[in-house]
Amino acid sequence: MTVPGVLRVAAVQASPVYLDRDASIAVAVDRIAEAADGGADLVAFPETFVPGYPLWVDITNASAWQDPDQEAAFAWYVEESVDLPGGDLDPVVEAARAAGTFVYLGIVERAASGGSVFCSLVAIDPEAGIVGVHRKLKPTYGERLVWADGDGAGLVAHEHRDVRLTGLNCWENWMPLVRTAMYATGAAVHVAAWPGSAGLTRDITRFIAREGRMFVVSVGAPYRAEQFPEGFPLREQVLAAGDQLHDGGTCIAGPDGEWILEPVRFEERVLFADLDTAQVRARRHNFDPTGHYARPDVLQLSVDRTRRM
DSSP states (O other): OOOTTEEEEEEEEOOOOTTOHHHHHHHHHHHHHHHHHTTOSEEEOOTTTBTOOOGGGGTSOTTOTTOHHHHHHHHHHHHTSBOTTTTTTHHHHHHHHHHTOEEEEEEEEEOTTSSOEEEEEEEEETTTEEEEEEEOSSOOGGGGGTBOOOOGGGOOOEEETTEEEEEEEGGGGGOHHHHHHHHTTTOSEEEEEOSSOHHHHHHHHHHHHHHHTSEEEEEOOEEEGGGSOTTOTTHHHHHHTOSEEEEEEEEEEOTTSOEEEEEEESOOEEEEEEEETHHHHHHTTTOOTTTTTOOTTTOOOOOOOOOOO
8 A cells, every 4th residue: 555655665686697688687577576565666776787787897808909708798798788679678567567666777778779788777657668768878987898878868757656756877876967957856766776885875875865855765786706607708707806796785865864774785685665755845944956945046057858879
């Protein structure tokens, strides 16, 4: 039963079946059902959950020019990426519909060219299906060797059960103007999707919550080197780096900037929280960053929401 003003969120701290699109989608479908059994209204997954984060770029010589193993690794990644027009996410859309939940799912999205991929956060409404695809504006550091730059088309909010929702990928949450664009939508709940590390989520989650006077759900995945599939060209180099690569770090903060759920490390499970969205308006009484505390006569933000390719 949905309590008026309360949104039950399920943050899925889980690992994909690494570099396997279809198997990772099956995991997402199962986790959505599990979240629905727990009464979730909103289900959030980590960054690029399908088919996984490009972990090898931080461990191997990923910038080597025309290195055959690096080229083969990238080709594998593109092959297992998600073709949205081709209907790859249809099982997830159906799972969201059956569960009656809104879903934010991180994916590696294949561009129309077939040779580029985006770090994308897909918003799925239980009735309307896919209602948004946000492509990460600027891949971070080594990610630029794998992902193409995104655009502003996905910098929008979505409504579910009378609650306004937004979502961003990883270090986009550190970009002041991008955060401001999200605040300006009037969102009450913000999903921050991460590859998976408490070192990434611990500080910024509480900061965004306090600055934006909103709930922030940060969700990440635990990754181990042993999850690299047999036959992946860089597997031995990754294994030599040690087993635990990411620890998860899923956490939730309230609009006062205090913890609702402190960062959880290593465990794979669905984490639930009930968010009383009435707290958002109360906390904006003394500070609303794009409302009564803004100075639009002095400072203005322009957002280009054109889809580029």
